[in-house]
Amino acid sequence: MTKSMYVPEVARYSAAIKHSFDLKQLKSVECSDHIIADDSTSLWRKVQTLQNDRVDIVLGNTGFELVAGLLLAEFLLALRGPIPFASQERADELQKRVQSVRSRVTNATKAAHANSEPRLLAVSKLHPPSDLMAVYERTGQRHFGENYVQELVEKAAVLPDDIQWHFIGGLQSNKAKVLATVPNLYAVQSLDSEKLATGLEKALCKAENLSRRTEPLYVYVQVNTSGEEGKSGVPSMKSPWSMGEEKPLLLQLAQKIILGCPHLRLRGLMTIGALANSRAAGNTHENPDFESLSQSRKHLVDALRSDSAFQADLRQARWWTPAGEVSDAYSLESETEFGLSMGMSADMEAAVALGSTEVRIGSDCFGRRSSNNEAGEVRAAEINAFSERPLVREVVFHTKDMPWFVNVCMNPLTFQEACTKDVCIALEKLGEDGFFPSEQAPSPMSPVQEMARRWKYLFEQGRFRLQDSRELPLGTTTDALEEFWTWPDSYGAMPLRAPSLLAELQKSGLVFFLEGSPTTVL
Ligand SMILES: *Cc1c(COP(=O)(O)O)cnc(C)c1O
Numbered sequence: 001m002t003k004s005m006y007v008p009e010v011a012r013y014s015a016a017i018k019h020s021f022d023l024k025q026l027k028s029v030e031c032s033d034h035i036i037a038d039d040s041t042s043l044w045r046k047v048q049t050l051q052n053d054r055v056d057i058v059l060g061n062t063g064f065e066l067v068a069g070l071l072l073a074e075f076l077l078a079l080r081g082p083i084p085f086a087s088q089e090r091a092d093e094l095q096k097r098v099q100s101v102r103s104r105v106t107n108a109t110k111a112a113h114a115n116s117e118p119r120l121l122a123v124s125k126l127h128p129p130s131d132l133m134a135v136y137e138r139t140g141q142r143h144f145g146e147n148y149v150q151e152l153v154e155k156a157a158v159l160p161d162d163i164q165w166h167f168i169g170g171l172q173s174n175k176a177k178v179l180a181t182v183p184n185l186y187a188v189q190s191l192d193s194e195k196l197a198t199g200l201e202k203a204l205c206k207a208e209n210l211s212r213r214t215e216p217l218y219v220y221v222q223v224n225t226s227g228e229e230g231k232s233g234v235p236s237m238k239s240p241w242s243m244g245e246e247k248p249l250l251l252q253l254a255q256k257i258i259l260g261c262p263h264l265r266l267r268g269l270m271t272i273g274a275l276a277n278s279r280a281a282g283n284t285h286e287n288p289d290f291e292s293l294s295q296s297r298k299h300l301v302d303a304l305r306s307d308s309a310f311q312a313d314l315r316q317a318r319w320w321t322p323a324g325e326v327s328d329a330y331s332l333e334s335e336t337e338f339g340l341s342m343g344m345s346a347d348m349e350a351a352v353a354l355g356s357t358e359v360r361i362g363s364d365c366f367g368r369r370s371s372n373n374e375a376g377e378v379r380a381a382e383i384n385a386f387s388e389r390p391l392v393r394e395v396v397f398h399t400k401d402m403p404w405f406v407n408v409c410m411n412p413l414t415f416q417e418a419c420t421k422d423v424c425i426a427l428e429k430l431g432e433d434g435f436f437p438s439e440q441a442p443s444p445m446s447p448v449q450e451m452a453r454r455w456k457y458l459f460e461q462g463r464f465r466l467q468d469s470r471e472l473p474l475g476t477t478t479d480a481l482e483e484f485w486t487w488p489d490s491y492g493a494m495p496l497r498a499p500s501l502l503a504e505l506q507k508s509g510l511v512f513f514l515e516g517s518p519t520t521v522l
Contacts, residue, residue: 046510048082050391053509056467058398058485059418060515066418066426069514070455070464073395077463081386083129083158091134094366098122098139101364108352118343118352121145121166123362126369128379129155129386135365136160143186145360149175151379156182158386168270168360170232173199180204183212189220189270189341189360192233194256201261210263214322216329218267220341221253225292226274233271236292237299243306250296251303255310258330262319265329268339268357269297278347290342290354301335396508398467399423401486417486420466427456467504 055076059069086094102120109117123145124132132155135141142162146152147169156165164186167179171188173195179185180203191197197219204210204217224233234249241251250269257266273289281287304310319329331337343351343359351359362369369375400417429435430452458464484498494502505511 047076047079047391050079050509052390052393054394054396054507055392056396056398056505056508056511058511058513058515059400059423060513061416062403062418062422062426063416065514066422069397069418069512070426072512072514073397073464074454074458076392076395077390077458079391080389081158081391083133083386084382086130086134090131091138094131094134095138097367098135098141098365101361102139104348104364105352105359108349111349112353112355114352114355116357118356119143119358121168121341121358121360122365123147123168123344123360124155124366125151125169125362126371126375126379127366128375129158129382131366132159132163136163145189145362149179152185153178153182154379154383156184158383166360171196176200177203180206180209180217183209183214185217186215187218187220187267190222190232191219191257192222192253194253197253197257197261197264201263204263210320216263216265216320219257219264220268220270220339221250221257221266222270222272223250223293223296225271225289225296226277228274231272237296237303238292240299241303241306243308247303250300251307254300254304255307258304259310259313259317262317262325265319266338268341269293269300270341270358272344273342273347278344278350281347281350285350285353287347287350287354290340290347290351290356293340293342294355297338297340298335301332301338304332392509394463394465396465396467397423398485401483420469423466427452427459431456 055073057069057073059066085091105117105120120141121143122132122135122141124135125145125147132144136159143164143166145166145168146155147167149167149169149171152165152167156163161184163184165182165184166187166189167185168189171179171190173193176196176199179188180200188200191200200217200219204213222233223236224231225236227235234253237248237250241248247255254266257264271289271293273287277287277289314330314332317329318325318327339357340351340355341358341360342354343349343356343361345361345364348356348359348361348364399420399422401419403417403419403422431449433449455464459466484494484501489497
């Protein structure tokens, strides 16, 4: 082969990458039907056992596969953890506790002849991340509740992304900004002022917060049903409201959330209730706090339905969803559109009997909690250990000797395998203005250029490395390590055909073979 056959490398690269950025086309391919074996779960487990290891990636085609390989590499370098595991005894204990709470919820639901079981919110405040992880893994629990902003933010950063966090503590409106940065913050249950609602709404409007969300933020208005001084929450609605009367705070706040906060979704009311009420009621199910919350919901929904000015605005309103705006976020047809978050460890049965849709259980799920320094240090140590523990130290890329490996048999003109030169061209070209024909250019370009800059920097730092970085003229036969990948040898032949490559790979924690489909991982 002469070098001249390799000249249109940029054109080749452009065509491949142009193709791969046609996301519409990518999305139209229904992949799951074509997957024969999916071992991604065990792969993910394997990745989590790495400890500051080297990972090798054998690159496949240029274009989409090359970009995917670089993205995968950057993702691997960013991985931290896993967080320390709870001891076997502790994990067993937590599993038993949560399972026993779940059967209590089921029994209480049956006893109340309710249609559906309330959701269990596992209140994990002051417990270390390892406890939450044990409950997450052993029982499949995904809804966790926290009381302190900083603690929630720190835990969310180190625990799995599919946890749905509920904030249930006292919230100052200046902390709303911080809370809204957590993409999997599912609900704020302690909303009790317009200022707080506006603060959350404003923070969610920021592109960097919004773009990472998959749902609106659900909110519950906290009601101070016991009327105790110093307890958060708006007053209960004890009687029906009629047009012309002054609007009670609960009604005002609900209307503000519904009409003025399109990124929030009012989901219901929440009460903590007085300890004394809960003690006095015992198992009799006559808890005045829970009765009052249920009554407030009825009066609130009746008022929303009968307020004609509000109804007129409601018909014009639009709400945010990740898929675009909708005009039907609320129907207000029945009071059960809103939930009742009530019931804690000590009074859960009474709450379920009175219509709770969400019980918030701390002590019975996790045991006693301690707010002393020692407990704080355990939490901090786990969180620090996580952020200081990279799984992957460096990524080594293996390129091909020649660009035609597979395709030569079918069409000698489609040279697509990634050679060293392709990697260099990709990094250069992706960083340039005007690389994409204007109608194909991602808009704006700067994130793509930023990405190319980051990758170049990682190569400079040596955290990305090419196994053989020589840009050899095409057709040069070498003893280069990359030669093995260029010919259709079986892995079984590696000890004989490429002993030095084998020795190299034995230094690696994990080897990915990126080749269209399937991706093979050694
Ligand atoms: C702590 C807390 C709970 C959980 O209380 P337990 O008695 O431990 O079950 C529930 N709701 C709120 C608002 C809390 O602060």
